Amino acid sequence: MSLTDNSRQSAQTKNSLCLAVSACLLGQKVRYDGAHKQHAFVCALQLKGVDLMPICPEVEIGLGVPRPAIHIVERSKQLMALGVDDQSLDVTQKLNHYGRAMAKQLDGIDGYIFKARSPSCGVGSSPQKRADGRTKKGSGLFAAQIMQTLPLLPVVEETGLExxxxxxxxxxxxxxxxxxxxxxxxxxxxxxxxxxxxxxxxxxxxxxxxxxxxxxxxxxxxxxxxxxxxxxxxxxxxxxxxxxxxxxxxxxxxxxxxxxxxxxxxxxxxxxxxxxxxxxxxxxxxxxxxxxxxxxxxxxxxxxxxxxxxxxxxxxxxxxxxxxx
Ligand code: SF4
Known part of the structure; x- marks a missing residue:
């Protein structure tokens, strides 16, 4: 049984709210540089009895910790997740596929707290290098798949919880x-x-x-x-x-x-x-x-x-x- 199954089952058993959350916000050292981004409000929710399901898509698709940093780049009208230093590192398909697969498993949750500005987890705040050379803000590839599949799910970045x-x-x-x-x-x-x-x-x-x-x-x-x-x-x-x-x-x-x-x-x-x-x-x-x-x-x-x-x-x-x- 996966972590997702366990959390969902426990939420249903205890009749408590269940949220998915970017794992680094819960203090897990899963960022590309081995650090975390623990967020006080997110951690406090756990103390209030909310079931939190930590997910790090970059770890889940097999990128280790530490790992090469990735960013979003537009190529042939498609947004791609490529290595910052090594452009031959392309995890676009893996992130999109994992996002679609996870969305199907998350039908028992009631919200998702994402890490802002991440090329995987951002919700409208992630820098995207466009073909014309400009940098625009958009969503991370994993978060975009979750929102597309579950359009009613309340989502927020930690910066929206200040x-x-x-x-x-x-x-x-x-x-x-x-x-x-x-x-x-x-x-x-x-x-x-x-x-x-x-x-x-x-x-x-x-x-x-x-x-x-x-x-x-x-x-x-x-x-x-x-x-x-x-x-x-x-x-x-x-x-x-x-x-x-x-x-x-x-x-x-x-x-x-x-x-x-x-x-x-x-x-x-x-x-x-x-x-x-x-x-x-x-x-x-x-x-x-x-x-x-x-x-x-x-x-x-x-x-x-x-x-x-x-x-x-x-x-x-x-x-x-x-x-x-
Ligand atoms: S922002 Fe998302 S991909 Fe990056 S470390 Fe946090 S959970 Fe992992």
């Missing part, structure tokens, strides 16, 4: 991807997609009402029942993942809480309504964190018979909430 806001935003995408992956594994029809959307409603609203409206309009045009075809599934998944990429700001969470105060008014008793109103006031005044607010919503959901509220994925997210101050 502040708390962007860290939380990435983890929110990872959590949303997991909800989608678990749902789609059930081979749902249109009716089940509508239920999934209803259960995701507050979470999607927290990323902006405009994007949520667009998804609602698209769903309105679908038949009520029947099979969910491949195109419909892909369109919804793209809209859903694009929506959760938008920042869930304080203002947007406030809109969600305000929406709940109105929507739940007739279903709650007087005490519960007061708890909800106080929560909204405290959150608006920044005297209550969103984590505490959602903890209170969970209590309201438990103390009422509101299945709609209890099933909201907004109440099931954990890690991104823990990261909120």
């Amino acid at each position: 502040d708390r806001t962007r860290q939380i935003n990435f983890i929110q995408q990872v959590e949303a991807h997991r909800f989608w992956r678990e749902f789609i594994a059930l081979q749902p029809g249109v009716k089940q997609l509508r239920e999934f959307h209803q259960n995701s409603y507050l979470n999607l609203m927290a990323h902006g009402v405009e994007g949520l409206r667009d998804i609602n309009h698209w769903l309105d045009a679908l038949p009520q029942n029947g099979k969910l075809n491949k195109t419909q599934r892909q369109v919804y998944a793209k809209l859903y993942m694009c929506q959760v990429k938008r920042l869930a700001t304080h203002r947007r969470h406030e809109i969600v809480l305000r929406h709940l105060c109105v929507r739940l008014r007739s279903y709650l008793d007087k005490t519960q309504r007061q708890v909800l109103a106080n929560m909204l006031n405290d959150y608006s005044a920044r005297q209550l964190s969103i984590k505490k607010a959602i903890d209170e919503l969970r209590l309201i959901a438990r103390g009422s018979s509101l299945a709609w509220l209890a099933q909201q994925t907004y109440l099931q997210i954990n890690l991104s909430l823990e990261m909120e101050k």
Whole structure:
């Protein structure tokens, strides 16, 4: 059983999030010069119970440590991974092939943290020497294969995780991807997609009402029942993942809480309504964190018979909430 199989199985067993990560970011000495690029946030994720699957594509295709440095060069309209000092060293096919093979094995993960500027792992930041002599930025060959095969997978470079806001935003995408992956594994029809959307409603609203409206309009045009075809599934998944990429700001969470105060008014008793109103006031005044607010919503959901509220994925997210101050 491969490392990938082991990590995925353990993630499924423990019900924890599972991310792939460039191995050098986890402190493994796999860089061409024998060094590592340990990243504090990436390592901290492990301590929070996230399963991390370290992958070094250059080691996996048989280049040793240390090894000759490679870079990306355009030849005959094709991007190639060639040796910097020895241009006869060509690992283009090996990197592309390994990327395609790994993408097939990574269907149980919910995100990938790549090392920036690497000719193998970069996501839009890797220098590429073009035929006209200019140097442009693009993606590493391995990362490009992963993104092409798994277009919904949340990906980020470690340079995109330098502040708390962007860290939380990435983890929110990872959590949303997991909800989608678990749902789609059930081979749902249109009716089940509508239920999934209803259960995701507050979470999607927290990323902006405009994007949520667009998804609602698209769903309105679908038949009520029947099979969910491949195109419909892909369109919804793209809209859903694009929506959760938008920042869930304080203002947007406030809109969600305000929406709940109105929507739940007739279903709650007087005490519960007061708890909800106080929560909204405290959150608006920044005297209550969103984590505490959602903890209170969970209590309201438990103390009422509101299945709609209890099933909201907004109440099931954990890690991104823990990261909120
Ligand atoms: S950037 Fe990618 S290829 Fe380079 S050492 Fe790190 S994991 Fe290996």
